Each structure stands twice: as structure tokens, then as C-alpha cells.
Amino acid sequence: MISWIFQLLVFPGLTFFVWIAFAFEWLERKTAAKIQSRVGPLTAGPKGFLQPVADYFKLILKEEIIPRYSDRFVFLYGPPLYFSVPAIGAVFIPVLGETGVLSHTYDLLFILFILSFSVLMASILGYAASGRYAIISIGRLILQYTSYEVPLILSILAPALLAKSLSISKIVASQTSIWYIFYAPISFAVFLIVSLAELEKPPFDIPSAKTEIVAGWMTEFSGRALAYIKLTKNLNYVFLSALATTLFLGGPTLPMTIQEDFIMSFASLLVFLAKTFGVGFLIFVIKSALARIKIEQATSLLWTITTPLSFLQLLIITVFR
Amino acid sequence: MSSDESIEKTVKETTAGLIQYSPEGLVPFGPVHPALKEPEYFKIILEGEKIVQIIPRIGYAHRGIERATQDRTWVQAIYLVERICGICSFAHSLGFVQTVESLTEYEVPRRARYIRLLIAEMERIHSHLLWLGLVGYWTGFDTLFMWIWRDRERVLDLIEMITGNRVHKSYATITGVRRDLPENIERHVQSAMKYLSERVVFYKEIVNTEATILTRTKGVGWISPDVAIRLCPVGPLLRCMGFKRDVRVDDPYAAYDEIVPEVKTSTDSDILSLLNLRLEEIEDSIRMILDAITAIPPGPVKTTVPRTIPKGDAMGHVEAPRGELFYFVRSDGGNKPTRVKIRTPTLANILTATEMLKGHTLADVPVVLTGMDPCFGCMDRLTVIDLDEGKEWQINGEQLRRYGIEWYKNNKRE
């Protein structure tokens, strides 16, 4: 029982993923700086590694300004709830072996529910702030969500079809011979595009477009609430990258290995980290090479290109298997 | 409604202020906003995402510079006038100095005219590169923003080598420039221009083929030239509609009669053509700088700087990076100016920019509103609006002073 709680909260559960989230933000800022001929974070920790931690603590120490016409309860207690959404999802990801800390026969459906719940929480937070910018941003957010929900579900269903099961551990176990990215490459590409839309990164940066609606639904938050929201955004980034490695790249397994002893567990941890950072890096490269598009163009892109492609991929899988 | 009535409606609504709208439809754009470099207030009235009306309200950066020049001598006023704006600083000081010189009988030496052309063209390159980088920022393309501003540093280093400072150059004086060019400047200029011309070719390729930039800027902000010409735009905004007007060619000053610029126009009047037009102007400026640095004649750089200017009125204009900058100077023979009036290009462009936005969505506002390259610090005016009676008028300095005395007499503050 104690070891189960330790696994849930510390490793490979909550604290582990929070540290990976900080490391993702550091990697993102450092690579962005190198691409732009700058230096990036430099002095906090070795090569600026502790800069995201320092930002987080700085935000916690600042004063929270609550607007007068906002919903005070949701304003103060909403962000920790928003943080819990990817945190709960993250403990289902297998890190050291074939199963995560929690697992269940139908946990892929639970993951889908988690992904849609985070958008709902963002809308509730924006509504609680109730500024002009937040209302426009929530409209854009929900419109974008309804456009990317269908390709997301369809592209997640492709590995489930290939493994003939809805359980994450079964999907990881049946990738020991060959990864699913070679069987379903179109689904992988669609999943990358849709995760850009879920994470609100360019070109789908629309709900929190900095120069049009200041910060969208995050505008009125400050202090501890903003610290939670920023951490949740990073955790979402880690969660989606880890989901991509689990479903398409085989999770922590290399082809044709068995995990039985301690050294193999350590190796599978390293493999998992390498794959997750690789997918995160790929998302980052796409993000920094594109400008932001408008909401009507985003909806038309998501409906007319990604949805038929994911249908096509499912058709190919059913025909050839 | 026809274009005449549409313009009348725009002008009346902008000056009188308000149309009927519901409170949810009003989005305040500014005064402080990440998209604007300087504060101005735009009331955007939305219906969903579509824009129904934009009403600008100016006056947030007004500093009373025209009044402050009356307390300073002629040479001290140059330092005041060049601090109106950071990006077109040399254009302001050049406009003021040339207008004052037309009242005297001194002639500017030829070498000084070439040096003025050199610095003015370098400032044009700097300003256009700044705007291009900011287009990347406004569309969410941070990488392009950082790259272009890295290349802008080469021009700023050149300017620092010649004038001593990067932004407020303090270089022009009445009858010439304050000091000569340093030695070996030709080598630095040529290497910087070579680097910049390669980079401009690369940015032209990015701007014209990157799909996400094209969807944001092609066809956006289209305005019919017949409608726009009634609202009197100036500068690149005018040239992108096909009108070939440039002060450097129509009324040459400095050394522009010997090194002639090539005026570029374009026929579609959207934001993509503004991007291409400014990139081509950078290439033209590079050519002129290279011509000037090899053909510069020897000689003095200034004659004696006069302490008093003879009596008279004078008007002059220069081509700032944003358009035609107009100066009026009145002197009564003393050592201080009596009246200086400045009309900056952004003041002429602002109504055209708001007209361009009719029928577009909120996502187009940063790109179109800043397509005219606004410099609100230059342009501010003070206007008094009486909403109840629907009247508006301007007040002069004496009325303002008396109003202030009356107000403080009646409302005593602790």
C-alpha cells in the first residue's frame, strides 16, 4: 500500500511528471533561443535549467488581483482543478513497464474523457474571469475544440484497432515486434496536428492570441492561479507527447526486449524519456516555423483535411488486417 | 451606400464618437495593448467576430512639443524636435532644419547634403526592418521577428559609428551636419550592405511563399483606390494603391536630385503588397547608400550656424519612412521660433486604416491597423469633444491657460 502511494505521488507518478514538465519548458525556451540566435535562460541553475522552477515560485509569491465582477469561488479554486486534469491522466501512462501506475481494461476511453474535460475547465475559468477578451476567447476555444475532437478520437482509435483492445497496457504489449507508427503513419501525423490545436500552439494559437485578445481566457489571472495555469499547460504538453509515444512509438519498450529485472526497468525509463522528448521536440519544431491562422481557416483545415485523413487511415487498417 | 456616403458616415461617426451598440459588442483595443507600440484607443464594435465599426480616439501620447519649441532657441529646438519619435527621428530633425534654412540665405554644402542622404536612407532601412519584424510578432511568428531584428542591429551599429547614438542621432544642424564621417567608414558600410541585401532576398522568399503568412495577409485589408484617395493617405499606404507619389522625387531635397530614388508602386492594395513594397524600398535604399558612399564629394560639412533667423513663414516637407512629413515654421526675427506646426504621416493615414477594416474579423485588426506603420507618438493632437451637444472644436494655448486657472480657482484641491 505504501509503495503504491509512493508510486502514485512521487515516481513515476505526479512529481515525476511535474519535473518533466519543467524540463520540457526549459527545452522549449532553450531551443527557441538557439534557433533565433539568442541565449535563452542562463543563470538559474546549470545552463538555466531551474528557470521554469524559479518562474513558478515567483508567480506564487505575487499578489492575486481578483476583478470585481468575477466569480470568486471559481477564480480561486478553479486552477487547481484545472491542474488535476492532466495530472490524473498522466498516471495512466506506462513509464517503467507495460502498465502505468493505475490501469484498467478500458482506460483509453478515460483518456479521451480527460482530453475533453480540460477544454471544459478552460472555458469555465474564462467564464469566471468574465472580461471582454475572455468571452471572445472562449468562443474561439469551443469552436476550435468541436473541430478537432473528431480527428482526435479517430486517430487515437487507430492503435486500438490494431491492438484489438481499449487498454493501454495491451497496446504497449502488442508493439514489441514493431511500432504502430509504421502501420498507421497518417494517424500519427493527424495526432501531431491535433495536439497543436489542443495545446494552443501556433498555427492554432487562436484562443490565446497575444496580439489580438491580450491573453484570451488567461488574461485576468495573476499570482498563484496563473502559476497553476502555466504548470498545467506544460503538463498538458508532456501528457500529449507521452500519449503519442505510448500509442504510436511503443512506450518504454524497445523492439524485442523483455522487462524483468531492475536494469531493464531503468533502461525502459531512459527509452521512454528519449521518445517523449523526441515527440515534444517535433511538436516544437512545427510550432516555431508557422504563423497563426484565423479561426475560420482553422476550422476549415481541421474539418476538410484531418477528418477525412483519419477516416482513410481507419479504412486502410480494417481492409488490410 | 455609395462610397461618398460611406466616407461621410465614417468621418462623422469618428468625430462625434458613438453609434448605437450593445455592451457585449464593444471590445476596447488599447490604450495599452500588446499589438500597439504606443498607446491609442480604438473602440471596436463587434458582431460575433465581424467588425461593424472602429472608432479611434487619439490624445494619449500628447506632450505639447509644438508649444515647447517656443521657449527654446533654434538650435535647442532641434534636440526637442528629434525626440518626437524614435524611429523617424532624423526625418523630423531634417524637416525642421530644412524649413528653417529656407528662411535664411545660407547654402548647405554639397558634402553635407550627401551625408544627410546617407543617414536618412539608413534610417529608412532601420524603420522598415523594424516594421517587418513586428509583422512576424503580430501574426504569432516569433522566429521571423527575432531574425529580422538581429539583422537590424547591423544598421544600428553603422549609425552609432557615424553619429554617436543609435536612436536620437543629434546629427543635423542648421546649414549642415555637426561633424564629418569617420575614416574607414566605407569598408563597414559596404560589408553591412552586402549582408543586408542577401538577407532581404531570403525574407522576400519567406514572405511570398510561407502558406500561413499568405493566408493572413493576401487580400486582407483591401480597399478601393477611389475611396481611399478621398481620405488622403500618404507614404507606402498610398503607393501600394498604384499612385506614384514620393516627396524625394516630386520635390527633391538633400542630395536626391543627384542620387535619384526609384519609386515603387503596386496595384493590389492589401497587406501582402505593403510587405513586398517595403522590402523593395529596402533594396532601393541599399543601392542609394552604396552609390552615395562612393560618390561623396570632399568639402566642409557646415557653414556658420546662425543665432537668429530672419523674419518670415516657411513650409517644408520630407519623406519620412512612413510618408510625407510636413513642417511649418514662423519666425519674427528673434532667436526663438514663434510657431512650429508638424503634420505627421500617421495622422493622415489613420482614417484610411480604419476604413480598410470594415467587414473584416477581429483577427485582422493587428495586421491591418499596423499595416500603415503607425507612430502615434508623432501624431497626437488635442481635441475637445462635447458629447451632449455633438460639437467639437480645438482650443489654443491662451484658452487652455485660462481654463486651467478657472478650474483650479473653482475646485480647490488639498
Next chain:
Amino acid sequence: MRRKLGIAIPEMIKTAFNTTITKSYPFRELEVSERFRGKLDIDPDKCTGCGVCAIVCPASVITMIDLGKRKVGDREVPIRRPLFNLYNCISCGQCVDDCRFNALRLTKEFELAVSDKNSLIMKKAIEHVS
């Protein structure tokens, strides 16, 4: 031209392997050009107290202080020296251009943030006389 997506990526990869152009300013000295206009400095031996610098300064930085009188022939002439309030100085260099005796110059020092305004008042010329 045709539309492409992600045309900036090859340039991104190339730039990532070049050196950065950031100058690590607080940790290293920043070099400025020869003509950089920084803090004002006076050579007290050359200053005669003519007062032209105080008249032409656009920012009203210079005030002339009376320090006594001296005899020239059979006239009594006041001795004046300038007091510089460098807190207001805009480093335009007008006083440097107009000083006939070349007593003023602009140095390359630009780190002028202080916590006490009075430490930026330059009294070198006054102290040299008395």
C-alpha cells in the same frame, strides 16, 4: 510563387548551430564605438568661465556659479565656473561643440544609474579654482 509550409525550417536548423549574437553584458564589458556620446567630462585647466555652455544647453544642465572677483587691469571681473547637474544631461554634445577652449568632452561611460541624485552633480571646475 507556390505556397509552401514550413519554409523557415532549413534556416532554423542552420542558425541553431551558429554562435549566438548575444553580448553577455553584465558579466563582460560592453564595447561601444569611438564616437559614442556618454557622460560629460570637463578639463578644469582649460575652463575660463565664459558661460557659453550654459547658454546653449538644451536641457538646462549647466549653471554658472560666482566664486569671487579678480582684477584685470583696473577693472574688477567676476570669476565664474560651471556647475553640471548631469542627472538631466541628454549627451547631445552642443556644449562640446560650442566651447572655444576645448575644455569639455563626452566620454564613453554610460552606466549612470545611481541611488543618490546628488552624486551626479559635477563640481570639478569649481573645486579647481577654490
